[in-house]
Amino acid sequence: MRTLRRLAAGLTAVGLTLATGCSGAGSMGASENQVTIAMVSNAQMTDARELSSEFEAANPGTKLRFITLSENQARAKITMSTAMGGSEFDVVMISNFxxxxxxxxxxxxxLSDYAEQTPGYDEQDFISSLRESLSYEGDLYSVPFYGESSFLMYRKDxxxxxxxxxxxxxxxxxxxxxxxGWADKLKxxxxxxxxLRGxxxxxxxxxxxxxxINTFGGRWFDEQWNAQLNSPQVRQAVNFYVDLIKRSGEIGAASTGFQECANLFGQGQTAMWYDATSAVSVLEDPQEYPELVGKIGYLPAPIAEKPNSGWLYTWALGIPKSAKNPDGAWKFISWMTSKDYMKLVGERLGWARVPPGSRTSTYTELPEYEKISQSYGPLTLRSIENADPEHPTVQPVPYTGIQFVGIPEFQDLGTRVSQQISAAIAGQKTVDEALDQAQQYAEVVGRTYQEK
Known part of the structure; x- marks a missing residue:
């Protein structure tokens, strides 16, 4: 129960509880054949909802109900519900964190038994680094809908x-x-x-x-769980990031996230964007941004000291232990993460919108996708395969994770630290002031692991 108390306290501390608002389809009353899905409202998930009538047509009597939330809201609501043993969701969208x-x-x-008993599902087709990141003691506990690393996108013209x-x-x-240097010249x-997200x-x-931070030689904790957020390496990295934004980044960066950067890049209001490889599903869609076709270049995540600095992340689907309809949940999950679904998206919505980075066969068995992804597909695969969450930093660390620290407390700790960084980006405090406060937050967490 210690983990549950930490999560509950952390979520409450940042004002994210089960009272978070949501939007959904269907009635609030659950039927025996209803499958309730909690998911993040990203583009790929919106496509899945659009195509869900195909699933319902193939499974008469089964009704899908979607709860769609922004990323921060989804994390809070799904975490609290699952931790408390709530049965409101049959399917939850979670990650390798x-x-x-x-x-x-x-x-x-x-989910391993479910997967093995589903003809043609082929869980071994999932990219190995993602499959391992979603496993515990050798078994899958969620399956990837799409996977990503990070890379640099730029306007070739x-x-x-x-x-x-x-x-x-x-x-x-x-x-x-x-x-x-490029950003300064292009501004x-x-x-x-x-x-850059702020x-x-x-x-x-x-x-x-x-x-x-990782590639500049920084880390959150040393091997003894001593907090390192005010170390010279972290200060150098964060000062570099904040200064670059202030000098050559977007206006209002303190409120700019993934979606806002996608909009700016798509509309020609920024020349470069460093972010998730999954952004190609929107940027390379000729229906969404026809003026960008053929104009985007892609490069590996930039480095300083540590090579292969891209992150590893996947939005995946899992079934809470307390789900009311686990069999129906798996039926939906196996449809949404299948090879056939990838083909369905390409044929119905366009090949650029196929969920990237989850199945190897997407890149080897779909010639239409292989053709349109020549500029970014191989780099996406290479970036995901080279990401090493077991060794994310230059110096050794006691945790796993590249763009996160793989401990329960990070939901609260990371949110608190991020608020300090955003305040520095907004000019409300200096980077040193932000990191000194972040260091205090991290020291509290570090001590709990030193005491174990």
């Missing part, structure tokens, strides 16, 4: 206009110093040189920032 922890605590159903030449060799990794009165949230600003 929650899955192994919740499996260990007994909050999720083991704007680079050419600015006279910037990019090394195109396969093993080239840009440095953050190079990227900063204009009405266009940012680069878009919005509070451990899954918002800290996602890209933690990869910068």
């Amino acid at each position: 929650e899955t192994p922890q919740w499996a260990k605590d007994g909050w999720l159903r083991n 704007l680079f050419e206009q600015a006279g910037i030449t990019v090394d195109q060799s396969p093993d080239y990794q840009p440095t953050w110093q190079e990227v900063a 204009t009165a009405d266009r940012a040189g680069i878009c 919005k509070p949230g451990w899954g918002e600003v800290l996602a890209p920032l933690d990869t910068v």
